[in-house]
Amino acid sequence: MDLKQFLQVMRRRWRSVIAMIVVAVAVAGAAIYIQTPQYESKARVFLSVDFTNLTDAYSAQAFLSQRAASYADIAESSELADRVIDALNLQETAEDLSSHINAEVIEGTVLIEITVTDGDARQAQTIADEVTKQFTDYITEIETPDNSAGVSQVKANVTNPASYEPDQVSPDVVLYIIVSVIIGLMLGIALAIARDLLDRTIRTAENVADLTEAPVLASVAFDPDIRSAPLLTDLGGFAARTEAFRLLRTNLQFIDLDHKARVLVVTSAVPGEGKTMTGTNLAVALAQTGRSVLIIDADLRRPRVASGLGLDPAIGLTTALVGKTDISDAIQVHEPSGLHVLASGAKPPNPTEILQARVTQDLIKRLRQSYDTVIIDAPPLLPVADASVLSTLADGVILVIRHGRTTRDQVSEALTRLGQVGGRLYGVVVNMVAKRAIGSYYYYYYEETAPVPRRKATGDETKSKK
Structure with missing residues (x-):
């Protein structure tokens, strides 16, 4: 571990260091309290x-x-x-x-x-x-x-003669405190390093790069106001979350220049990673550029897209697949953004079989021709096979990872499941990143896209050009 890595660990684990110092000082205080002054x-x-x-x-x-x-x-x-x-x-x-x-x-x-x-x-x-x-x-x-x-x-x-000394000589309060702070600092550093070595969660771009060659497309900072303002349409144009999704939107354009992605699956390894809000806000960000964008709520077990946009979830994908309504009638419009939404519809008893059906494949093909971009909100990869099935119908998959919570083992298993069905991972979005760690994911873009520096021409070269 070099100095830079050590400082990064201390920045991430400073609470452990402070906690151990506080504990050590508290123990010293207790030791001072129980001793009789001498x-x-x-x-x-x-x-x-x-x-x-x-x-x-x-x-x-x-x-x-x-x-x-x-x-x-x-x-x-x-x-x-x-x-x-x-x-x-x-x-x-x-x-x-x-x-x-x-x-x-x-x-x-x-x-x-x-x-x-x-x-x-x-x-x-x-x-x-x-x-x-x-x-x-x-x-x-x-x-x-x-x-x-x-x-x-x-x-x-x-x-x-015998002297009178009114100041106690033991316990030495100052010495106890200094020694306890030093011991607490050493123990805190050891604990921080141990926790970091044992921590299997995703915390940096290097952690992602160790698992996949797919790039980190964006890192979305944790926003305490997300419950009251979950959508980009609820935020100002210069909000940090808005900028993160603009970056995600921009980076998607450069993933595959030869084959433009029209259908994207947004999923995660496990529940609770924020993949529905990520997919919804990505769709909103794309729609704000004037493109025709459709988001499909294909999480037939826990549908949340329509309710998050304030639309009716009762009519949607499943009702269109069984023929109860025409697909054009099932699609709703989110007025503030102009985003088209195909809700999940009624919950079926066999979601995986429905998503595997030929009629679902045909529907996705039709919608591909009707919209510039189709975003599919899929269930998590590890609990069920739905996302793996949907990945075969899409051009690529965006995997949402929650900073400091999703483990490397979970991501590795999710990538294995995608590979087993031939799904293509377009990139990773790291969600709910602590503000102090947001910069640990940015270097990926800069190193990948930084221009090659131009060498200054010498005098002879300048004359030859003339």
Whole structure:
């Protein structure tokens, strides 16, 4: 995955990244909430040895340097903790108290820094003060020889009394938040990449190109107002959806220059892809150019063309096929666009058999001669065989795919069914595309139709032409 692909994944999956950051910060917040705030108090003790001459001074320095670490361990010992507990009458064990005491030798010195942590800042200072007192007394005690006059050879003096620090040292809220954001970002990126790798839905033109050589004819952006304004006649001339169908109309002209398509089947792989509205608006867009256009509602199971155009669906294809009405009487006109409409008619018990009948084939042939373009709204390819049957009567098929919902497996199976009956796929229309992803389908047109750049003529070539 290169940088461009990575950025595309992040653009598509940014919600996953944000979600993981929010979760990580929430976990950090919970961890901060359940922890008891800890405060520190620090004190310093200076160690010294009596010496009588310069030679003894060097010996004393070496002596203290060797034993300073041992003195620091004594400050953290259970014995010293017991003395502090007795002195302050604390309600905790020596092990618990010693775990809150930390003593370190400051590098290059004979200073020992004692740090005490507690849930109360004042209590931490009180305990640190008592620890240093007991520590100095204990050092004097253990360093006093039994055969001497009771004078310790090592002296421990408090140079920095126990400090009072009102700011908590643990948990570190800023550090927790920064670390949680970093962890959440890393997990979010990993989740986004994993979701993208596992995502089998159609999201880019490359996804379509991996499945078929047929071009992406248009990408129609998701429009939240489609329920209130489903038709192009309900929109302004510069609406995004209007422009998308103009592009579809234009691209259809260049599919096959040798054999002009007169009959087109509009279908999808599965229901819910928006193929009826796509076929209807394509027919409206073609009719707006002054052509004679007929749309046939051949989805005999779930007919929606006539109702979408505000026409009567009761009289149409099936009533004409059985001879109850003449085909000219069954065709209605959508006045705002001038589009001719052949509704589905009464629902039959055997739609596939009706579409396979010779009388249906003859009817399509007659209508082909009567109109510049005939659009057939067919059922989805995967649930039933109707669309496969109709594809054999048409010049080509337009497959409608729903962005981010139709899977590659569904498209692949739909293309297989078309291939089995010899249906010709003219192209793909990607429907309900998120606005942030609409550009991911455009490159297909530009790369296919971009003119070859002209080389600038040199001076000699210009003279030769003259």
